Amino acid sequence: MNQFIILLSFLFSLNFIQTKHPLSMGLNLLIQTMLISLLCGFHSYSYWFSYILFLIMLGGMMVLFLYVTSLASNELFNFNMMNFILKMFIFMMTMSLLMFNDNSMWLINNNDTSNFNFIYNINNENNLIKLYNNPTFNLTMLMIIYLFLTLLIAVKITDMNQGPLRQLY
Structure with a gap:
């Protein structure tokens, strides 16, 4: 398969x-x-x-x-x-x-x-704990900040009055 x-x-x-x-x-x-x-x-x-x-x-x-x-x-x-x-x-x-x-x-x-x-x-129980420990905490926070900034940029780009998308009607 x-x-x-x-x-x-x-x-x-x-x-x-x-x-x-x-x-x-x-x-x-x-x-x-x-x-x-x-x-x-x-x-x-x-x-x-x-x-x-x-x-x-x-x-x-x-x-x-x-x-x-x-x-x-x-x-x-x-x-x-x-x-x-x-x-x-x-x-x-x-x-x-x-x-x-x-x-x-x-x-x-x-x-x-x-x-x-x-x-x-x-180690299924310890997987979530390892995500927020010291070595991987910085990477997790970086990913959270990156996703938040991407969300803000996507909202700003798709604004109907100022963004690059033209109206479809």
Whole structure:
């Protein structure tokens, strides 16, 4: 399953290079984020980290979507059907070769992830305490201040009267 997700991620990475329209790039980035979140969720004890990662990226993508639709709204979206069919054919051929050569690809191997989860659960109670101890306290405060300043800047930029976004009506 991991190889399948990695192969899909590689396919969308190659597709991202060839896209020219900002909306298709955003859709491609959103699909990449979903695949990486799934991969992180498979390898961790819970899906909370991958869920938070996906929500943060989705929030950023909504801001980018707002900018793209206001600045490049009249740009045409060209979709080449032959190119899409060729990519899907290559992807299906690669997947069929992998499936016939390696049957363990479709089985979920939980041995590695269960060992990692056991190590992760040993110190689960102390993880939050370590976040606010002396060595990492400075980094935590720096991240909090950075996120607060980013929030203030984003609010200032998206002000309708003074910001770069034009009105859509």
